[in-house]
Amino acid sequence: MGSQATKMSGAAAAGGGGGSVADEPSSSAASAANGAARASSANQQQHQRTIDASHVPQDLAPTVAECVRSYSQLEALIDAHPTQFTAAVLLPILTRLLPGVVAAIFGGMVEVPLPQLALEVAASMTSPHRSAVSRALLLLAMRLLGVLLPIVGLGSFLMRIIPQLPLPQSLSHGCRIAVAIERLTRRLKRLERGGDWARWKPHLEMLYLLRGKRPVVLGDEHFDAFSSWAAIIGEREAVRQWKVLSRGVTVDHNGQQRQLMDGDGILFDLSYYVPALLASASRLFPHHTFDPADPPTELGSATYPSYTSMVAFELFFRLRDGHFPRYIREFQSHRSASAASQRVCELLAASPSDETQWGAGAIVFDKQYSDGGGQVRRVVFGSEVIGEGHMVAIQLCEWGHSRDVITYSTESAPHDKTRNVVMRVMGEHLEGKVWRGERER
Numbered sequence: 001m002g003s004q005a006t007k008m009s010g011a012a013a014a015g016g017g018g019g020s021v022a023d024e025p026s027s028s029a030a031s032a033a034n035g036a037a038r039a040s041s042a043n044q045q046q047h048q049r050t051i052d053a054s055h056v057p058q059d060l061a062p063t064v065a066e067c068v069r070s071y072s073q074l075e076a077l078i079d080a081h082p083t084q085f086t087a088a089v090l091l092p093i094l095t096r097l098l099p100g101v102v103a104a105i106f107g108g109m110v111e112v113p114l115p116q117l118a119l120e121v122a123a124s125m126t127s128p129h130r131s132a133v134s135r136a137l138l139l140l141a142m143r144l145l146g147v148l149l150p151i152v153g154l155g156s157f158l159m160r161i162i163p164q165l166p167l168p169q170s171l172s173h174g175c176r177i178a179v180a181i182e183r184l185t186r187r188l189k190r191l192e193r194g195g196d197w198a199r200w201k202p203h204l205e206m207l208y209l210l211r212g213k214r215p216v217v218l219g220d221e222h223f224d225a226f227s228s229w230a231a232i233i234g235e236r237e238a239v240r241q242w243k244v245l246s247r248g249v250t251v252d253h254n255g256q257q258r259q260l261m262d263g264d265g266i267l268f269d270l271s272y273y274v275p276a277l278l279a280s281a282s283r284l285f286p287h288h289t290f291d292p293a294d295p296p297t298e299l300g301s302a303t304y305p306s307y308t309s310m311v312a313f314e315l316f317f318r319l320r321d322g323h324f325p326r327y328i329r330e331f332q333s334h335r336s337a338s339a340a341s342q343r344v345c346e347l348l349a350a351s352p353s354d355e356t357q358w359g360a361g362a363i364v365f366d367k368q369y370s371d372g373g374g375q376v377r378r379v380v381f382g383s384e385v386i387g388e389g390h391m392v393a394i395q396l397c398e399w400g401h402s403r404d405v406i407t408y409s410t411e412s413a414p415h416d417k418t419r420n421v422v423m424r425v426m427g428e429h430l431e432g433k434v435w436r437g438e439r440e441r
Helices: 010-014 029-044 058-065 071-080 087-106 116-125 132-145 154-161 173-192 197-210 229-233 237-246 307-321 339-349 416-426 428-436
Strands: 007-009 050-052 250-253 256-259 265-268 271-273 297-299 302-304 326-333 362-369 375-381 392-399 402-409
Touching (some): 058 071, 058 087, 071 087, 071 173, 087 173, 197 237, 197 307, 237 307, 250 307, 302 307, 307 362, 307 375, 326 339, 326 428, 339 375, 339 402, 339 416, 339 428, 392 416, 402 416, 402 428, 416 428
Antiparallel strands (some): 007 050, 250 256, 302 362, 362 375, 375 392, 392 402
16 A cells, blocks of 8 residues: 555544544443543654654554544555554544545535445444454455455456445445445545546536536446546546546536536537647647646637636536526627727736736636637636625637627626626726626727
8 A cells, every 4th residue: 555654644643533443343432532542642742743654553553543634644554554454443434534535625516425335334343243253254354355455456356256246235244345445445545646626626616506506426436437547547637537527417408418428528519529638838828837637628619728628618608508607797899999898808818827816716717719719718706705506707708809798697686796706807997887788889
């Protein structure tokens, strides 16, 4: 597993809030309290914020493991003290760890349910009718299967040796423990080691609205989006993340529900098209730094500074097609020399990362047409600015001699928060024209 040199935070090592975990579920409350106190004492002796997993006393490793906040910290403890982590200890720790990791990465926009099998196995492991001898035999069987410390790729191995895996009720108790631990570990590894998930926060808010204000739920099929770790590594980071998040997402297309993604292809116009990922920065976006994990992308006649920008535009198209968020206000100018028109040009040319221009919480997505057909910039404000479950999008467009500003919002009238962000982005002069819906001819 991971290196024993992996550091753990002092808070995790302190054991605060977690009871002792022994090899047998019947450990006494006194032992738990004593273990927690010793863990706290050990932490107080540390003079730094982090400690090495190997420095944790062996008999306290399970107690400390109950308080870790990431799979990498747990993995370091297991590497340092492998004999302390039987299945009876490991399964409940993994079960408690998964929701915390998901919340830290995605907040409330994504749910990753605990595998039902893990819940059933955890309950059966604490049953008073299961003898200590049976538990010992089950643990021995799991060690022989090599699943006490699961590694990536183990799922396919279990599929071969357990043909009835889709029917877990028919498996022996030992095999069900093995499968439960493997599924939990796979979820944790692919979330923690999946890269920068924060890039998808605005997209998850769009999916939340697209799904009728229901969070995305990542089940087994999402974590099985790739057949092997090699297949995962072979994809660009943003692409593989989106394949996980978008799996099973359907959209309304001419009155019919269709999958948004089909392999590498995204539903575009009447069919699925595979976006082209560029190998270097695009001259169309001088303010964007090239990111090989999220590279410039072409789809149809449009070029985007990143794969995430392309996905954002397509998601918003689906939202707008469903009239949610709603069209609120629009300003249009055909007078290129007017102050308002010049202000739109300034906003289109501004750096997308300039927080003094856009304000805190703004995410900027860009799109340009390679045939000279125009430029579109969409400035999105989500829940942290507008309120839980709400979104505002300000669309800036340049089409030949025409300059447009269109505002979309999920906020109900009188749209106070929407107008505040429009004022902040546009400035008082242009904001007034936008809010009055003026046309300059």
